[in-house]
Amino acid sequence: xxxxxxxxxxxxxxxxxxxxxxxxxxxxxxxxxxxxxxxxxxxxxxxxxxxxxxxxxxxxxxxxxxxxxxxxxxxxxxxxxxxxxxxxxxxxxxxxxxxxxxxxxxxxxxxxxxxxxxxxxxxxxxxxxxxxxxxxxxxxxxxxxxxxxxxxxxxxxxxxxxxxxxxxxxxxxxxxxxxxxxxxxxxxxxxxxxxxxxxxxxxxxxxxxxxxxxxxxxxxxxxxxxxxxxxxxxxxxxxxxxxxxxxxxxxxxxxxxxxxxxxx
Amino acid sequence: xxxxxxxxxxxxxxxxxxxxxxxxxxxxxxxxxxxxxxxxxxxxxxxxxxxxxxxxxxxxxxxxxxxxxxxxxxxxxxxxxxxxxxxxxxxxxxxxxxxxxxxxxxxxxxxxxxxxxxxxxxxxxxxxxxxxxxxxxxxxxxxxxxxxxxxxxxxxxxxxxxxxxxxxxxxxxxxxxxxxxxxxxxxxxxxxxxxxxxxxxxxxxxxxxxxxxxxxxxxxxxxxxxxxxxxxxxxxxxxxxxxxxxxxxxxxxxxxxxxxxxxxxxxxxxxxxxxxxxxxxxxxxxxxxxxxxxxxxxxxxxxxxxxxxxxxxxxxxxxxxxxxxxxxxxxxxxxxxxxxxxxxxxxxx
Numbered sequence: 234x235x236x237x238x239x240x241x242x243x244x245x246x247x248x249x250x251x252x253x254x255x256x257x258x259x260x261x262x263x264x265x266x267x268x269x270x271x272x273x274x275x276x277x278x279x280x281x282x283x284x285x286x287x288x289x290x291x292x293x294x295x296x297x298x299x300x301x302x303x304x305x306x307x308x309x310x311x312x313x314x315x316x317x318x319x320x321x322x323x324x325x326x327x328x329x330x331x332x333x334x335x336x337x338x339x340x341x342x343x344x345x346x347x348x349x350x351x352x353x354x355x356x357x358x359x360x361x362x363x364x365x366x367x368x369x370x371x372x373x374x375x376x377x378x379x380x381x382x383x384x385x386x387x388x389x390x391x392x393x394x395x396x397x398x399x400x401x402x403x404x405x406x407x408x409x410x411x412x413x414x415x416x417x418x419x420x421x422x423x424x425x426x427x428x429x430x431x432x433x434x435x436x437x438x439x440x441x442x443x444x445x446x447x448x449x450x451x452x453x454x455x456x457x458x459x460x461x462x463x464x465x466x467x468x469x470x471x472x473x474x475x476x477x478x479x480x481x482x483x484x485x486x487x488x489x490x491x492x493x494x495x496x497x
Numbered sequence: 498x499x500x501x502x503x504x505x506x507x508x509x510x511x512x513x514x515x516x517x518x519x520x521x522x523x524x525x526x527x528x529x530x531x532x533x534x535x536x537x538x539x540x541x542x543x544x545x546x547x548x549x550x551x552x553x554x555x556x557x558x559x560x561x562x563x564x565x566x567x568x569x570x571x572x573x574x575x576x577x578x579x580x581x582x583x584x585x586x587x588x589x590x591x592x593x594x595x596x597x598x599x600x601x602x603x604x605x606x607x608x609x610x611x612x613x614x615x616x617x618x619x620x621x622x623x624x625x626x627x628x629x630x631x632x633x634x635x636x637x638x639x640x641x642x643x644x645x646x647x648x649x650x651x652x653x654x655x656x657x658x659x660x661x662x663x664x665x666x667x668x669x670x671x672x673x674x675x676x677x678x679x680x681x682x683x684x685x686x687x688x689x690x691x692x693x694x695x696x697x698x699x700x701x702x703x704x705x706x707x708x709x710x711x712x713x714x715x716x717x718x719x720x721x722x723x724x725x726x727x728x729x730x731x732x733x734x735x736x737x738x739x740x741x742x743x744x745x746x747x748x749x750x751x752x753x754x755x756x757x758x759x760x761x762x763x764x765x766x767x768x769x770x771x772x773x774x775x776x777x778x779x780x781x782x783x784x785x786x787x788x789x790x791x792x793x794x795x796x797x798x799x800x801x802x803x804x805x806x807x808x809x810x811x812x813x814x815x816x817x818x819x820x821x822x823x824x825x826x827x828x829x830x831x832x833x834x835x836x837x838x839x840x841x842x843x844x845x846x
Contacts, residue, residue: 392583398552399585399645401572403599403652417589 259469266466281462285470288463290452297365298449302434304369309380309427310416313373317384318415322397335381338374343439346371354444365446372434379433380426387422388415428479435475503528503688504549504656509558510712511544518544519555520712526656529686531679532717533699536709537735542692543660545709549690550658551575562655573602578649578687582661584641586633592644593629596620599652619647622681639670646678650685657682657689663698675702696736700724708732728763730773730843739773740813743845746770751842754779754813755788756835764842772840776802776816780834783825787832789813794826801825805833 267277285291320331338346350371357367393415400414416423438450449471457464504526511519518541526532534542547553549560551572560568567575578599586595596616620626623643633641642662649657659678663671679702682689693699699706700720707717708731716728727733744753746765751758753772764770781791781803792812793804801822803815813833825831 391588392585395581395583395585396587398550398572399579399581399648400587400598401552402550402575402577402579402658403648404573404576404602406573409602414587418587420589 259472262465262469266462266469268462270460270462281460281466282470284463285467288452288456288467290447291456291467294447294449294452297447298435301366301369301372301448302431304366305372305376305430305434306427308369308373309376309430310423313377313380314384314416314423315411317381317388318393318411318419321385321388321393322415332381332385335377337377339378343375344443346375347440347443351444365441365448368441368444368446368448371440372430372437375437375440376426376430376433379429383426383429384419384422387419387425390422391418393418431479432475435471501527503530503563504690505559505561506545506549507559507561509545509548509560510556511541511548511553512556517541517712519548519558522558522709522712522714524707524714524717526688526690528688530704531682531689531691531702533691533693533703533706534709535693535696535699535706535736538694540709541712542694542709544712546658546660546690546692549656550577550579576652576655577658578652578654578656579658579660580642580645580649580662582664584633584638584645584665586636586641586644586648588633591630591632592620592625592636592647593617595633595644596648596651599648603652615651616647619651620644622650622684623647623677637670638666639674642666642674643677646681650681650687654687657687659689659691661693663693663695671698678702700736706736708735710735724775726761726839727773727841728761730841733773733841733843738776738814738816740776740779741771741843742774742811742813743769744772744842746842751840753840754807754833754835756837758835758837759839761839761841764840765844769845770842771845772842774813774835774840775838776814778836778838778840779813779815779817780836781805781815781817781822781825782832783829784832785830787830789831789833791825791827791829791831794822803831805831807833 266281267279269275269278270281317331320327324331354367354371361367396414396418397410400410405413436450437448438454441448442451442454453464453467453471456467502525504524506522506524509519509522510517516539518539520541522541522545524532524545534545536542544553548555548558549562551567551570551574555568558568559566562575586592587598590598593613593616596619597612600612600615617626617629620629623646625640625643625647628636628640628644633644636644642665645662662678663675666674675698678691691699691703700723703720705717706720706723708715708723710731716723716732718726723732724737727736733739742753744751746760746767746769749760749766751760751764751770751772753774758772758778760766760770760772789805789807791803792806795802795804796819797816799819800816801819803817803822803825805813805815807813815833
């Protein structure tokens, strides 16, 4: 009984400390965003929150960032995931080089990447389009280390070779094997990798700012230069928005065995 | 090619680096027949099965099924049903969905209601109709292999390929399931190739058993013939137990343990040879003036296995019906001789 009480105390201590670590900064942001910032304000005010919708470029920036995130998601699903499966299934000798290649963006500072790709984006802006959505290309490169690791772990946890061979003997072609059998089997890995990718795309600032694209984070930084309270309110709103977005994506489907396999 | 030959493996060869997995393997299987390929690890039996399934490319050879050359046909076009050693059910599908998967992919899509009826019929056949909506993680290993069998049979395969499907199961389930596989195979009349390293499994359910060694077929015959009349010393020693006993060979006979018995074709013809004597071919009678002493006796139910020290210092193992072994135990003096059954004799040394 004593031991059980000790374990419970220890557990609640950890939960409290971690909870405080996560919630205190958010509370501090909320506290700051409700402080008076005009001569007419007295006590607490929600003025910073109320003027968010009126901020120039903000809604367009949110929409751009979301579209970019959606394109990155599509690239993950239709390019990165099938490629990773293909390498695991058919080209095991290339696994190491492929893994190394995917980890490179982690080792190269963002500023180096942006200097390298700036001429390319200059050419894209002049000859194709000025849309910031083209950033999806460079973002899908930046997310590779996180997405690939997540996919690789999921692929290693399941005997995909036998599943693929079983599907082939039953009449499945390569497309059906990848999209109909392997992808649903490693669903948890794909969802986990996508979470990280979405969070990274919605939070990226350096590259979009240097390339002069007005994405969500760039616009928040601009607002912050003129009004700190509004910038903090927008930041907090964006955090809550992304959190809601991630929670909205179904992660658990208890009836599926896939999750059990992947989580094991 | 005999008129009833349905599957032909002709001169198959496959190398993995320096290892010769298949080295000129040829095999004919009749329609509705169950052939088991038996052999030690690395003998090429699984490579042969995978080649027939289209999952393994060959260096040389030809595969003919139902009169058509399928050597270069893709695995997904061959119409082979396969059950793997590893559990291979699709984890995101229920047992019923797994069984229906192959039917959904068929060139002329099977109508939904027909599909459901077929999957229900097959799950009933494998005794899992009450588990149709269970996911693989909710099924035991034996149940998963039953569903895998139903899934393979759902597409009405030209050939059913079983790649050591019972290896991962415990002994009791293994025996039960292998009998079910045989029952279902006979009921449906599906031509079947079964790969295993377990001789008991192969001998108990196959119409013919092929023993493989170094990528070649040593001998293929009905189980009883393979056991009683092996053509090579490898087959004699690999299938069942043998006592290697030295003796003099002449005129198609050998003298061992004081008895003269005929030698099988392929045996050494002259000089000293080693007779490979089955434990059941040794006759043991309790006798105070006998030529041997029982060292240990193991009761196996219907039979009894005796480890015997011969007076000349050699040892033999005999197996006789429990009724005949009554009164014989460790320390008994016995007279040992050979029953009049032909033996395979290999060269001495």
